[in-house]
Amino acid sequence: MQFAVQKNGDYLYGYKDKNGHVRVPAKFGNFTNAQKFTHIIAVSEAGTHQQYYLLRNGRKVGVDSVYMFDFTFDCEREGKIRFEDRKKNRIGFLNIQGRAIIPAMYNFVTPFQNGLAVARVGARAKCWSSENDTIRCEHLGWVGGRDVLINERNEILADSLAEGQWAHLNWYSLKINPAEVDTALTSSFRGKQGDRYTFINYEKEFTQWLYEVFVPAVRTGNDKQVAALCFPELAVAARPFKGWPHFQRAAFMTKYYQSVLRPKLGMLHRDSKNVAVLSEELNTYIFSGSLFQLFMTDCGAHFQDKYPVFDVMLTYAAPPGQKSDEYHNHFEFIRTPQGYRLLSVGL
Structure with a gap:
């Protein structure tokens, strides 16, 4: 679990095991927001401000490829964490060994949920605070493109999801081609191969x-x-x-x-x-x-x-x-x- 110490008016963060023993000394700055260190975390070293992914064995990977959204680092979910190719401005996934199992090819992608993620492809960058400046932009977003459903093998299961079609879905309730569909409780869409993906709709x-x-x-x-x-x-x-x-x-x-x-x-x-x-x-x-x-x-x-x-x-x-x-x-x-x-x- 994460712990903090104060030094020169700033807080530095490190990690202890379940018995309270320090395993990673407190040397990381404010962007390091992972409360739990399961397999892989995104960190920013205080002082040098170097950003990278840290593995449990102490190895550094993905130096200067740390994904940040809204000034926040990503955290591990289902054994995967997002990383960014900053030259291409694209996002992919690392596994718990720090290997790129899904290349940085998406404009945006959600964390995996029950082995599924929604990714945006074919969009263009737009700065909401300055129409023409996407280099020094503080609020960069995407316009256009389409949303697709991918699995952990980076296969596109469903193409061109309609806007809002995947809102409020319980990804953990997935049923493929169910014999009966209760439309009062569920939402469904067709996959590329004609399969019907049905989920409980939380709302x-x-x-x-x-x-x-x-x-x-x-x-x-x-x-x-x-x-x-x-x-x-x-x-x-x-x-x-x-x-x-x-x-x-x-x-x-x-x-x-x-x-x-x-x-x-x-x-x-x-x-x-x-x-x-x-x-x-x-x-x-x-x-x-x-x-x-x-x-x-x-x-x-x-x-x-x-x-x-x-x-x-x-x-x-x-x-x-x-x-x-x-x-x-x-x-x-x-x-x-x-x-x-x-x-x-x-x-």
């Missing part, structure tokens, strides 16, 4: 669960059933705002079930006009510690591809005399191995 799954499981439990007043559908620890923000205090599940139910959950969520219906379901990222500043490690990547970011978070936002007209015309209540849910659970409430 469809959550919406069904919300209206068929959670809301009926709240409406009927079954407090034990509702408690079981809450995360063991919940955060609540209320007026006047004093941060996000955390409550154990039993304390949350005592304080907020009858006063908030039942009147706010108990009467919801699919055709309710004041409700919107939004996809969100887990706030890792509010939700940290061992209880939430399962939901983090090796970089310490929200593992959104496996544990999505949805915000049920309720909108109300503001009382006369208020500065704004409307106000909102927020109820955030996270997908866990046991199913969706209420995680936070913002009033």
Whole structure:
């Protein structure tokens, strides 16, 4: 695990094993954001600012080929990590031995999820802050091109995915040519060879669960059933705002079930006009510690591809005399191995 020491006002990072012994001395700078050192990590040495990939045996690979997106290094996922050919401005993958198993040939590519990744090909670079300057650009993006689905052998399984076609997919639920397809819960697309790739759609799954499981439990007043559908620890923000205090599940139910959950969520219906379901990222500043490690990547970011978070936002007209015309209540849910659970409430 990563540890930090302070030197001359700056933090340097190194790694300890599970027994607390230092295995990699603290000599890396701020870009080194891997919280776990499984097989391969991207590092930036303090002082020299040299960037490279470090293996568990201490070997350096991919010097000056470290992939960075939005000023953040990549982290290992499924035994692979992204690297960049900066001359070609293309991205590929290294394996845990530091070998390029997928050449740098893509404009952009997602981390692998269940052996699959979405890659952008045929796009052109565009600087969003300066139309004509892509050399010194701080916010470089891509326009045009097409999205393709690749596997770990760099084979294109599906070509020209439509925009948004792969949003909210549970990559770990893949079924190829299923005999039956439940369109109320899944999304599908055709592969190059005619195969039908079908995935559970997280947004469809959550919406069904919300209206068929959670809301009926709240409406009927079954407090034990509702408690079981809450995360063991919940955060609540209320007026006047004093941060996000955390409550154990039993304390949350005592304080907020009858006063908030039942009147706010108990009467919801699919055709309710004041409700919107939004996809969100887990706030890792509010939700940290061992209880939430399962939901983090090796970089310490929200593992959104496996544990999505949805915000049920309720909108109300503001009382006369208020500065704004409307106000909102927020109820955030996270997908866990046991199913969706209420995680936070913002009033």
